[in-house]
Amino acid sequence: MEKFYNILALVGVGLYWFLVAGVTLRVVLKRRAVSVSLAWLMIIYIIPVLGVIFYFLFGELNLGxxxxxxxxxxxxxxxxxxxxxxxxxxxxxxxxxxxxxxxxDLCNHRMSIxxxxxxxxxxxxxxxxxxxxxxxxxxxxxxxxxxxxxxxxxxxxxxxxxxxxxxxxxxxxxxxxxxxxxxxxxxxxxxxxxxxxxxxxxxxxxxxxxxxxxxxxxxxxxxxxxxxxxxxxxxxxxxxxxxxxxxxxxxxxxxxxxxxxxxxxxxxxxxxxxxxxxxxxxxxxxxxxxxxxxxxxxxxxxxxxxQVVPSGPGMPENLIQQVLTLAINQATKSVCITTPYFVPSDELLEEFKMTAQRGVIVEIIIPKNNDSLMVQWASRSYYDELLNAGIKIYEFDGGLLHTKSVVVDGLYCLVGTVNIDMRSLWLNFELTLAVDNEDFTAEMVELLDSYKALSTVVKKEKWKKRSMRYRFLERVFYLFSPLL
Missing domain, CATH: 3.30.870.10 (Endonuclease Chain A)
Known part of the structure; x- marks a missing residue:
């Protein structure tokens, strides 16, 4: 009987590792951001059995x-x-x-809109x-x-x-x-x-x-x-x-x-x-x-x-991120972004940093307190990189800032449902408007200025003095940021 249970255990372990190897191969063969693949591999290996189940439930863009x-x-x-x-x-x-x-031109060629x-x-x-x-x-x-x-x-x-x-x-x-x-x-x-x-x-x-x-x-x-x-x-x-x-x-x-x-x-x-x-x-x-x-x-x-810019399963992949990147890349003076959930893709993060490093004023306004603690800590894990690139970060104190907008050079803007996170950019059904009008954009600038007046600016020197506990939590949730 004991021999039977030993064989059964060995078969179970063998089947599990065969399953893990199969899922690992599937993760590796999927062409997506390396950070997303690494995050899933970490979950699969660190959390036995459940990690594999989580991947089948949440790991791939499956509309049904x-x-x-x-x-x-x-x-x-x-x-x-x-x-x-x-x-x-x-x-x-x-x-x-x-x-x-x-x-x-982009929306025309990709979706005929x-x-x-x-x-x-x-x-x-x-x-x-x-x-x-x-x-x-x-x-x-x-x-x-x-x-x-x-x-x-x-x-x-x-x-x-x-x-x-x-x-x-x-x-x-x-x-x-x-x-x-x-x-x-x-x-x-x-x-x-x-x-x-x-x-x-x-x-x-x-x-x-x-x-x-x-x-x-x-x-x-x-x-x-x-x-x-x-x-x-x-x-x-x-x-x-x-x-x-x-x-x-x-x-x-x-x-x-x-x-x-x-x-x-x-x-x-x-x-x-x-x-x-x-x-x-x-x-x-x-x-x-x-x-x-x-x-x-x-x-x-x-x-x-x-310009109406929709996204979601069944629609052209990555369209809204492309529009965001294109708008920010064209900035010559300033970019101001509001989002409740700031967990950018690697590509967008580099775009923000490069835009600031070429002399454009880049400002990001996010809530000081968030309804998602995981997102709040993950967002803060990007502060060092952003501040070092010269980007100004405002933490809004007047409630949960849920407005999703991008104002470029005070001339045109994006406004809609899209957060700066992987969920909005890659997963959900979303909609944003690109508005080419100085009067409307001036209203947006005035609105964003009112948000800044209710915000606290994150100072680089003070941020560097945060506790080790804060740094640890930031790094932990940063590892999961591609999945948030």
């Missing part, structure tokens, strides 16, 4: 068989829809700055302003409302938004809402779901979290876009989930979340609606394409070119 097949089939018809925008009179490369033209002119933008900074504006536009809806959010959380003015949607549905407006299953899990358990569905509102869970699906697709792949489109005439996107900060994560110890949204009218609205249609079809299989934009340009003075 049905969604992946849909996305593959969708690329051609959506590409044709986007391609028609080139014949629209709102596509006016001659009215674009050289910087945005290069971004337009051109930058379009003839838009109006409104930068909305406070939760009350944002939510009341959305309610007012919902109350004016006549045909349909499309929405996709990572988090939809009951309480405060969000309940008023839900009520407005119910009233819209009662008067015959078609309402389709796509919500991330993990981010909005509490909302799916609330009484609002039944009330909204009773009035015919179509609410769908994106990337449903289920124990039966754990090996069928990557579990931490999330629908992170924030979009609402009304009658294909008005759209909102930005960093704010459908939450009222006064009623959201009050016990997290980080203060209220600080966000912005952009209200858009003009032909870019239809492009954003097409991104919602893409997400809806990936999840449900139903194709509901938006109307084609009218593309009327009132005057060249109101050109306001906007």
């Amino acid at each position: 068989k049905k969604r992946a097949e849909r996305a593959k089939q969708m690329f051609s018809p959506y590409g044709e829809w986007f391609d028609q925008l080139h014949d629209c009179q709102a596509h006016l490369p001659a009215l674009m700055s050289p910087q945005i033209t290069k971004i337009d 051109p930058a379009l002119c003839g838009n109006d933008l409104s930068l909305q900074r406070s939760p009350n302003e944002i939510l009341r504006s959305i309610i007012q536009d919902i109350d004016q809806a006549e045909n349909h409302i499309r929405a996709v959010f990572y988090i939809w959380h009951n309480g405060g003015l969000v309940d008023a938004v839900s009520s407005a949607l119910i009233q819209a549905a009662k008067r015959g407006v078609t309402v389709r809402i796509l919500l991330d299953s993990a981010g909005s899990h509490r909302f799916f358990k609330s009484h609002w779901i039944k009330m909204m569905e009773q009035e015919g509102i179509d609410i769908t869970q994106a990337l449903e979290v289920s124990p039966w699906r754990i090996f069928l697709r990557r579990l931490d792949l999330r629908q992170h876009r924030k979009i609402i489109v009304i009658d294909d005439k008005v759209a909102y996107t930005g960093s704010m989930n459908m939450v009222d900060p006064a009623f959201f994560k009050q016990n997290a110890g980080v203060g209220q979340w600080v966000d912005v949204m952009v209200r858009i009218t003009g032909p870019t609205v239809n492009v954003i609606a097409a991104i919602h249609a893409w997400d809806w079809e990936v999840e449900t299989g139903d194709r509901i394409m938006p109307s084609f934009p009218e593309c009327i340009i009132p005057s060249q003075e109101k050109a306001l070119p906007i």
Whole structure:
């Protein structure tokens, strides 16, 4: 009997090491950042058995068989829809700055999405302003409302938004809402779901979290876009989930979340609606394409070119990181970045450092206190490199700074849902806008200046005096930074 157990143990060890060798080979053969591969190899070797399971769950970009097949089939018809925008009179490369033209070229060649002119933008900074504006536009809806959010959380003015949607549905407006299953899990358990569905509102869970699906697709792949489109005439996107900060994560110890949204009218609205249609079809299989934009340009003075940059599984890989790199690389005077989660890829980190080292003022504004301790310590592990390159770091004291933006030379900007971390850049469904307009960018500069006024500058000399315990925690979480 003892001999049997010894043989069984040897067979078990042999099978385990065979499995580890197989997973190691799979990690090595995948063409991705070396730091990501090394982080996974460390986890696989340090955490027996569980490390292998974690890799199968979270190690590869697996959208799931049905969604992946849909996305593959969708690329051609959506590409044709986007391609028609080139014949629209709102596509006016001659009215674009050289910087945005290069971004337009990149997005054109990779996804056939051109930058379009003839838009109006409104930068909305406070939760009350944002939510009341959305309610007012919902109350004016006549045909349909499309929405996709990572988090939809009951309480405060969000309940008023839900009520407005119910009233819209009662008067015959078609309402389709796509919500991330993990981010909005509490909302799916609330009484609002039944009330909204009773009035015919179509609410769908994106990337449903289920124990039966754990090996069928990557579990931490999330629908992170924030979009609402009304009658294909008005759209909102930005960093704010459908939450009222006064009623959201009050016990997290980080203060209220600080966000912005952009209200858009003009032909870019239809492009954003097409991104919602893409997400809806990936999840449900139903194709509901938006109307084609009218593309009327009132005057060249109101050109306001906007490039819509989406990313996610099934879309061109690495597009948003390429746009970020291209925008920063063109800076001649200044770059100011806001992000709640700063865990950059090796490529972006080097781009930030090189930009500062060629004499451009580079500033990064991040929250002093973060709702993710792992991300907070991982972020701080980059401070030495950034400070040594001459980059100025601001730690925001006025709450959890959740705004995601990049302002370049005070002339144009990027604003949207994208964090400076591997999850946003490589994994999640995201959306950012590249805005080529000095007036709008001046508003962004003013906003970022207000963030700086509520921040503490990280001093190089003081930072070097931090304790060994802090240094140890930074290094530990730095090892996992490619996976955060």
